[in-house]
Amino acid sequence: MTSGLSIAVDGPAAAGKSTVARLLAERLGYRYVDTGAMYRALTLKALECGVAPDDPPALEALARSTVIAVEAGLRTVMDGRDVSEAIRSPEVSRAVSLVAMAPGVRRRMVEAQRSLAAGGGVVMEGRDIGTVVLPLADRKFFLTASSRERAARRHRELQDRGYRVDLAALEAEMALRDRLDSEREADPLTPAGDAVQVDTTGKGIEQVVGELLDLCRPGDGRR
Ligand code: DC
Numbered sequence: 001m002t003s004g005l006s007i008a009v010d011g012p013a014a015a016g017k018s019t020v021a022r023l024l025a026e027r028l029g030y031r032y033v034d035t036g037a038m039y040r041a042l043t044l045k046a047l048e049c050g051v052a053p054d055d056p057p058a059l060e061a062l063a064r065s066t067v068i069a070v071e072a073g074l075r076t077v078m079d080g081r082d083v084s085e086a087i088r089s090p091e092v093s094r095a096v097s098l099v100a101m102a103p104g105v106r107r108r109m110v111e112a113q114r115s116l117a118a119g120g121g122v123v124m125e126g127r128d129i130g131t132v133v134l135p136l137a138d139r140k141f142f143l144t145a146s147s148r149e150r151a152a153r154r155h156r157e158l159q160d161r162g163y164r165v166d167l168a169a170l171e172a173e174m175a176l177r178d179r180l181d182s183e184r185e186a187d188p189l190t191p192a193g194d195a196v197q198v199d200t201t202g203k204g205i206e207q208v209v210g211e212l213l214d215l216c217r218p219g220d221g222r223r
Pocket of ligand 1: 013014035036037039040096097100125126127128129177181
């Protein structure tokens with residue numbers, strides 16, 4: 001008897017990963033895990049505690065003393081507090097790539113993520129899921145979209161949350177974050193050799209979810 005596939009969804013910021021991965025999990029009856037939310041929660045704590053986002057040893061110590069739970073992909077709880085909204089702030093977004101560079105932080109996060117995925121029946125979304133966290137995942141997807149479209153999507157999301165941000169500045173900030181995520185030494189953002197790459201530019205969510213669901217049918221995978 002099998003308890004379901006392990007599905008990795010990676011890609012740069014605002015490529016559509018969260019919405020698509022969440023829906024995919026819903027349709028398959030799987031758990032959805034947003035690993036970016038875990039890095040964001042630690043970043044929020046660092047900002048609140050005055051720990052510099054470019055101080056790896058201090059961040060690693062902070063990670064050791066922080067309890068982060070991602071509940072059904074809907075709520076992120078840090079040390080017992082619901083931080084689901086707070087982790088989406090522009091301040092957290094600006095600092096998170098630096099925090100995610102710290103190798104000690106990554107080691108702890110990867111360990112926690114692997115135990116969340118144990119047993120299968122999971123759609124896990126992030127940057128290094130197919131390459132590092134779940135290298136043996138049953139399906140690996142790498143979502144991309146043009147930088148213009150990704151910035152426009154994130155701009156809409158932030159506006160919906162009540163933040164006023166300049167679109168051009170946001171696009172530049174996201175380009176910097178992608179560069180930091182892709183060029184860092186520990187677990188950089190890069191497609192796994194066996195990932196299916198999906199360009200979501202100009203596509204609706206349902207179309208992308210449908211493409212991925214088709215690839216999740218028995219016999220349609222790469223493994
Ligand atoms: O997906 P997101 O924008 O919420 O991710 C926030 C940051 O966390 C992103 O800049 C890179 C980092 N991250 C990571 O390094 N590894 C992951 N598996 C997920 C996110």
